[in-house]
Amino acid sequence: MNAHLDALTPSIVWRHFRTLCNTPRPSGEEAALVAILEAWADDQGLAHDRDSFGNLRICKPATPGCEQAPGVILQGHLDMVAQANAGHAHDFSRDPISTYVADGWLHADGTTLGADNGMGVAAILAVLEDPSLTHGPLEALFTLEEETSMGGALNLAENWLKGSLLLNLDSEDRGEVYIGCAGGADVVVDAQLPSAALRDDEQLLDLALTGLKGGHSGMDIHQPLGNANRLLVRALRTLEGFDARLVSYQGGTLRNAIPREAFAQVALPSDEVDAALKALGDLEATLRAELGSGDSGLALSAARSTGSTQAEPLTLDASAMLVAALHAAPCGVERMSADVPGVVETSNNLGVLSLEAGRLHLCALVRSLHDTAATAMADRFQALFGLIGARVRVENGYPGWAPNPGSALLATFNKRHAALFGKEPAVKVIHAGLECGILGSKYPHLDMISFGPLIRGAHSPDERVELDSVDEFWRMLHALMEDLAQKS
Structure with missing residues (x-):
């Protein structure tokens, strides 16, 4: 299914995205995709392992001569949001995502597309596969259950990852790079x-x-x-x-x-x-x-x-x-x-x-750039609904990602972006809950940035990704990997 994706460029990225579209992967049901990726890694001769939660790591040795370059961790999440239009029959546990191209964008037919974070995952797999790419030591980290609980990142094994630089490929704006994000919690x-x-x-x-x-x-x-x-x-x-x-x-x-x-x-x-x-x-x-x-x-x-x-x-x-x-x-x-x-x-x-039958259930998601403000917002819910005798609990809390404008990785990204596209990217802080904050709390030495192609309507059946931006995203990622391979 989705054979038309193979005709898009860059084909090395879209071919992997086709696999993701054809493999059901709602949060909590990523096992089939993990098995496919492990078999693919075996075919590529790449080592792979999983932590106790099930997060997947695929490793690739450095290109000969680049062994002293800093280790790079390419990170994305495997799961997708499962949303369909009313009246559109779709079983996210069994049915593939049906896609089509219109006006320079890739859409799904009545459902979420899964470009969040499927495009990032596809690009990581393309990096691992591309024989023309010069790179340092690589670790590809694929986390689970990001969309429902940040469970993969929250339960990530410590002292497992070896790299010092992390590229999170879960952002959704062209010409921008993110260096900070909100934390949050479920109420x-x-x-x-x-x-x-x-x-x-x-x-x-x-x-x-x-x-x-x-x-x-x-x-x-x-x-x-x-x-x-x-x-x-x-x-x-x-x-x-x-x-x-x-x-x-x-x-x-x-x-x-x-x-x-x-x-x-x-x-x-x-x-x-x-x-x-x-x-x-x-x-x-x-x-x-x-x-x-x-x-x-x-x-x-x-x-x-x-x-x-x-x-x-x-x-x-x-x-x-x-x-x-x-x-x-x-x-x-x-x-x-x-x-x-x-x-x-x-x-x-x-x-x-x-x-239903007098039983009330509410799940809200509070977010803030300041962890203390997220805590205060959650406390307001506890105070308000406590007045009607409800039981209120705060779950799945995760920290924000504090910006580091002086990041050496950011400087390298900015320089390469300017060389490729004639201008430096906009440096941003995002209100969404990227996994970087959690990963940074477990691996505080990491220098991190986040970037990606242009995606709109994420988490809704209007989700779509701009085709030209995917090509630009791949060119940027490819060039950045080669730049980082020259550092020591």
Whole structure:
């Protein structure tokens, strides 16, 4: 499948990306791909091993004469975000990703593409394969479960990697190089809330908020995008004026993807239904006006339920208490950086929210350039949802990556970029959670940078990669490897 990828240039990179597209690899299900890469390494005569978590390392000796060059670690993650458009049947555990080219970009058909971080992984494999490349000692590090928990990086074996320079190939902007990133943590909220039987005078309404673009909860959090959970909660808040009680809720699928859709069921007095439907219609117009062209596809629909009437809504007080807490919860950009202009300092994404049979579950992802600010944001969640008796825990915390503008590796990259493309790259700090912060905490001697091709819409079915930027990315990586091979 995806044979058309073999016709793209640079073919050595796209051929490996085709393998990634054809091999299902959602987070936590990377084993099949690891086995393929190990077999490929054997065919190439390259040594490989895994740590106790399952992270894969493939090693290649230096080109003869370059043995004294600093060891380079090329790093990327094997897993991809699994998101599909509503109504698009796709089993990410079994089905390959179907791709197509349009207007100079590679897209997937109705799903995430996996260019994040498949392009980086493909480029690393191309470096290992390319017989024309002059290089020092190489280690290719492929981590697991980055998209769901940073599990591979967090559990990476210590005293395993030998290199002193690390190239993370998980960035998504052309002509830029990253030297710092945000840290973060998951905030998980669970509660069992009181309910009461559906009354004879109540009608069930099914609500749906759809049509949003979604996006990456780090890199896109500052964009004028709607969060489906945030917006549907506003609808629930509106319905409180009609004595609505929340029955069920399902919004978002990943804590690191801005939710595109959310669905809820409520019960309200039958004689209030018409007025409630009108209020929701008015709210839809209001939300569309607020979002404007930034997220113009929003649709808010409501209809009388034709399903079972055995549902048991929350009590009126419990429903109001939950909706109030969700309405007050931090969402989006909290603060912009005072030291790095144009960069988000602290944010939160209301990523996954569900309510079923009175059981509430919320998973939010807080991020910050300052670990203390991420901790403070998580503590706000604990304080807020503690007021409604919920259990709140903070999980999967990972550190940020402190910028080093004086990096020798950065200087080499800048010089080579200027020689190739006529200008130095923009040096950036990213609000996303690159694995560099975690890797640096385990291997503090590493000099690190991150770069990659131009990817847009990551973590959503709009994900796409610009073809020309992949060629530029490969040329830059190839030339940088040869530059580093000359150092000692």
